[in-house]
Amino acid sequence: MLAIGIDWATRTHVAVLMTKPGEVLARVTFDDTYEGYLHLLDRIRAYAAELKTDEVAFAIERKDLRLVDFLLANNFTGYLIDPNRMEGYRLRYCSSGAKSDDRDSFVLADVLMKDRDQLTPIKTESDAIQRLKMLLADRAGFVTDKVVMTGRLQTCLREYYPAALELFADVTGLTALAFLEAYPTLERTKNLDDQTLRDFLKAHHALTRKRMQSMLAALVKPAIPVPAVIVEVKHKTMLGLVAQLQAVQKIIDRCDADIRAALAENPETKRFDGLPGAGPIVSGTLYVIFGDDRTRFVNADEVQSYVGTAPRTIQSGESRLVGFRFRCHRDYRAVITRWAFSSLRQAQWARRYYNQKRREGKTHYHALRCLANTLLKIAFTIWKHQTEYDENRYLAQIARHRMSNDSLADIRGHFQPPTQEA
Numbered sequence: 001m002l003a004i005g006i007d008w009a010t011r012t013h014v015a016v017l018m019t020k021p022g023e024v025l026a027r028v029t030f031d032d033t034y035e036g037y038l039h040l041l042d043r044i045r046a047y048a049a050e051l052k053t054d055e056v057a058f059a060i061e062r063k064d065l066r067l068v069d070f071l072l073a074n075n076f077t078g079y080l081i082d083p084n085r086m087e088g089y090r091l092r093y094c095s096s097g098a099k100s101d102d103r104d105s106f107v108l109a110d111v112l113m114k115d116r117d118q119l120t121p122i123k124t125e126s127d128a129i130q131r132l133k134m135l136l137a138d139r140a141g142f143v144t145d146k147v148v149m150t151g152r153l154q155t156c157l158r159e160y161y162p163a164a165l166e167l168f169a170d171v172t173g174l175t176a177l178a179f180l181e182a183y184p185t186l187e188r189t190k191n192l193d194d195q196t197l198r199d200f201l202k203a204h205h206a207l208t209r210k211r212m213q214s215m216l217a218a219l220v221k222p223a224i225p226v227p228a229v230i231v232e233v234k235h236k237t238m239l240g241l242v243a244q245l246q247a248v249q250k251i252i253d254r255c256d257a258d259i260r261a262a263l264a265e266n267p268e269t270k271r272f273d274g275l276p277g278a279g280p281i282v283s284g285t286l287y288v289i290f291g292d293d294r295t296r297f298v299n300a301d302e303v304q305s306y307v308g309t310a311p312r313t314i315q316s317g318e319s320r321l322v323g324f325r326f327r328c329h330r331d332y333r334a335v336i337t338r339w340a341f342s343s344l345r346q347a348q349w350a351r352r353y354y355n356q357k358r359r360e361g362k363t364h365y366h367a368l369r370c371l372a373n374t375l376l377k378i379a380f381t382i383w384k385h386q387t388e389y390d391e392n393r394y395l396a397q398i399a400r401h402r403m404s405n406d407s408l409a410d411i412r413g414h415f416q417p418p419t420q421e422a
Contacts (some may be wrong), residue, residue: 002048003116004058004076005108007101008065015040015058016105017047021113024106037070044076059112061086063122078122079112126292128266132284135262139255139281140331146172146248153241160226160234161186166218174249175206177242184235189219259284268292271382274389275375276350277342285335290383300373300380308333309372337365340372349395350375 002025005016013036015028028043030036048056057077060068072078081089089107090099112119125133150172157164157171163186168176179200183189197215201207260280263269272283289307290296297303304310308328343350350371357367382389 003113005105007105059108079119276347300377
């Protein structure tokens with residue numbers, strides 16, 4: 001077997017080749033270009049001339065690289081080693097856990113040589129999964145940008161135009177951004193009469209009597225005087241932030257439309273549509289998590305650990321510590337936790353389960369993670385058995401489970417030995 005450990009970087013990569021554990025056959029430094037890939041391929045073939053392609057394997061810490069696609073296309077077997085696990089592997093060879101490109105490539109190759117049977121091969125994902133994964137990742141990035149710019153906009157308005165924060169519950173809404181663009185200062189609103197405001201709200205499909213009354217009350221409220229120099233500078237900053245938010249929102253809307261189109265073409269994602277609180281983002285995320293390979297996860301516990309909703313348990317002797325799981329896919333955990341929150345409004349059993357966890361003393365987010373674990377169990381069953389969600393069937397299973405537990409409790413109570421009186 002020829003084991004190849006690859007430490008990736010932005011411009012250059014380092015690969016270590018070995019045929020025996022601990023013995024470096026060759027160390028190759030190559031650029032992240034097609035010529036660099038061909039150089040690595042030539043070196044591999046030079047040392048693997050008498051080996052079959054399935055006897056040549058490589059290990060790497062990321063699989064979303066063009067290098068990985070290139071090596072897989074040449075029929076080499078790839079193995080993904082999570083960066084979190086690499087911390088432990090480094091300690092095998094150096095007690096300090098020191099990190100360098102050469103050292104990491106050696107560790108990857110040696111681990112592949114010794115622990116290949118414990119590693120999971122990299123499998124090529126379908127175009128549908130790759131498309132959804134990229135769309136969801138891009139959307140999440142732009143949503144993060146929107147959150148950052150929203151905070152900057154709110155801070156800017158507090159400095160010179162606090163009345164605007166009282167006009168709209170969400171200053172990043174399309175109507176709010178259009179109003180700030182048309183009336184960037186409080187002085188500009190002095191000439192805003194009832195009819196003009198009514199026409200503005202009607203043009204943006206946001207006209208209601210309650211909104212009209214609240215906005216008029218906020219505009220006539222006495223305001224703290226702000227120096228003209230602050231208004232002059234800050235209103236230009238605010239207009240720049242408004243333009244950025246409008247552009248980001250257009251990109252998010254485009255991502256949402258592309259995600260919906262991708263879901264409509266895939267029958268696998270429709271299995272998750274009936275889940276309480278599940279929208280296009282949740283359905284797409286669940287499909288990306290599970291994939292098309294039904295053997296990827298053996299049970300729901302593996303899914304919960306991968307997503308990060310399950311706690312991390314450390315037990316030694318009589319000591320047992322249960323804590324928050326930090327090493328996981330945090331973007332997936334955020335989506336699944338928001339899904340649990342959305343399910344509270346659509347499923348009574350979800351609300352009862354959440355309330356039960358709160359009565360047990362758990363915090364809001366802890367209770368949501370517990371509910372997310374339950375939802376992931378249901379999603380795992382749907383994916384594993386290629387079925388669909390049936391709430392009546394699920395409620396019947398809950399009822400049978402409770403009846404079984406009650407019966408066991410009665411039996412235990414019946415056969416308990418009588419207490420001895422003093």
